Amino acid sequence: MEHPNVQLMKNVYDAFTVGDVQTAAGYWTEDCVHHYPGRSRLAGSHRGVESALAFAGKMFELCQGNIQMEILDIGASDGYAFALVRTSYARDGKSLKDMPFVNISRIENGKIAEFWTYPDDQYAVDEFWAD
Numbered sequence: 001m002e003h004p005n006v007q008l009m010k011n012v013y014d015a016f017t018v019g020d021v022q023t024a025a026g027y028w029t030e031d032c033v034h035h036y037p038g039r040s041r042l043a044g045s046h047r048g049v050e051s052a053l054a055f056a057g058k059m060f061e062l063c064q065g066n067i068q069m070e071i072l073d074i075g076a077s078d079g080y081a082f083a084l085v086r087t088s089y090a091r092d093g094k095s096l097k098d099m100p101f102v103n104i105s106r107i108e109n110g111k112i113a114e115f116w117t118y119p120d121d122q123y124a125v126d127e128f129w130a131d
Helices: 005-016 021-025 049-063 122-129
Strands: 028-036 044-047 066-074 080-092 093-107 110-118
Touching: 005 021, 005 066, 005 080, 005 093, 005 110, 021 049, 021 080, 028 049, 049 066, 049 080, 066 122, 110 122
Parallel strands: 028 110
Antiparallel strands: 028 044, 066 080, 080 093, 093 110
């Protein structure tokens, strides 16, 4: 039987990949923290659901919706979940194709309380988001 936090993660990715960040945000706690690494304009710890929404909205704005994610694997326990995701972005003549990311979520009461993003090539991600 599938762990309920696996389904939680599938629900989040299903919403996010079609740009429905409001639905995705419904799976986060109000005081969630999204840690996005690197030195780009998007990097930092985005605290609170409104900040996490603004982060996701900025990604979609910069890419004009040109974001694709393919879930390769999801695993979960009662307190954590991970997802291995292949992601492609395009914006302003730049592209980042088939970049593996590992995302780790801390789960509280059936919602994401904390979320860490780890790309395979941080330098390439920083360059992609550079002005």
